[in-house]
Amino acid sequence: MRRYIALALLLGASAARADVLLNEMTIQGSEWVELFNSGLVPVDVNGWTIRAGGSYEIAGTDAIPAGGYLVVEVPGDVLDDQGGFIELLDGVVGEDAVSYGQQGSAPLPPGDFGLRGGPASLARAPDGSALGVPPSPSPSTDGMFWTIDFSPTPGLANDAPVPALGTTVRINEVDPKPLGADVAELYDPLAVPVDVTGWILCDGDDIAVLAGVVPAGGFLALPTGLDFDTNEVAYLFRDDGTRVDQLGFHLPPVRNAPFLDYCQCYARWPDGAGPDLGYDWFSSGGETTLFRLVCTHGASNAFVESCATTSAPEITPGTWGHTKNLWR
Ligand SMILES: [Ca+2]
Ligand SMILES: [Ca+2]
Ligand SMILES: [Ca+2]
Ligand SMILES: [Ca+2]
Incomplete structure (x- = not known):
């Protein structure tokens, strides 16, 4: 000293x-x-x-x-x-x-x-x-x-929790196409259910306070009221403010998202796979563990890219109504 x-x-x-x-x-x-x-x-x-x-x-x-x-x-x-x-x-x-x-x-x-x-x-x-x-x-x-x-401390020591990325529920699928009614799907890779009530999803401009339980090894699709296409980032926080996962889905350098067909979402494949510190398409696992796939809200992500596909392998019964709608 x-x-x-x-x-x-x-x-x-x-x-x-x-x-x-x-x-x-x-x-x-x-x-x-x-x-x-x-x-x-x-x-x-x-x-x-x-x-x-x-x-x-x-x-x-x-x-x-x-x-x-x-x-x-x-x-x-x-x-x-x-x-x-x-x-x-x-x-x-x-x-x-x-x-x-x-x-x-x-x-x-x-x-x-x-x-x-x-x-x-x-x-x-x-x-x-x-x-x-x-x-x-x-x-x-x-x-x-x-x-x-979310409660800044100007002039004082920071008290925000240290990030615990990749330790719990993940952002598994995002549909940014609606206006202000974007859907996000969470996936629980753990052997126990996770109550996400009070957790926060943030798109960089606004927050959605979540409610519900993600079953062990299961899925929860939520209407968020957010517009993920504005900033093309999504951050997930536990109810104590600890950040646990994130995704970005524009092409580097900025503002050039890979095009989504009308039936597609940004989806991790297989479920829950890929980086937890991503901020754009490639750092988030784009074309490796993050793809543009036919949306499967509330169900396991299936590797189906084409809206016109007739094969639709491994789509669960819960999503069949949605898939069927695409043919009308
Ligand atoms: Ca401070
Ligand atoms: Ca500014
Ligand atoms: Ca949107
Ligand atoms: Ca899904």
């Missing part, structure tokens, strides 16, 4: 600056970015830049105390509303970054989420103060260390 302080003094402020991390932010609507100083000396961040689609130079703030937080109000629309790459820069030196929404596995927080109101935040979980050695930013892994907090 004493040796570290001596080294920091020897190298001056530049040695301490690498200790400042992005910790929490709101992205849609009014934007603010919370910074955390994980170092042992105060850091003056005036002149540093927050850069995403736009950029903002930090000015007029006090130094961040060691172990302290600073909330920077960001005027305008600097942080991209559907996803992007946010950097904290000291001159040209990148200090920290996160990739979220359509461009990274950290989730896109809604600017307003219906009856609960207010903006949700993109928050480090655990908080920067509990990280130890900060992980290297990467689109494919940022989602392991960032989550959505």
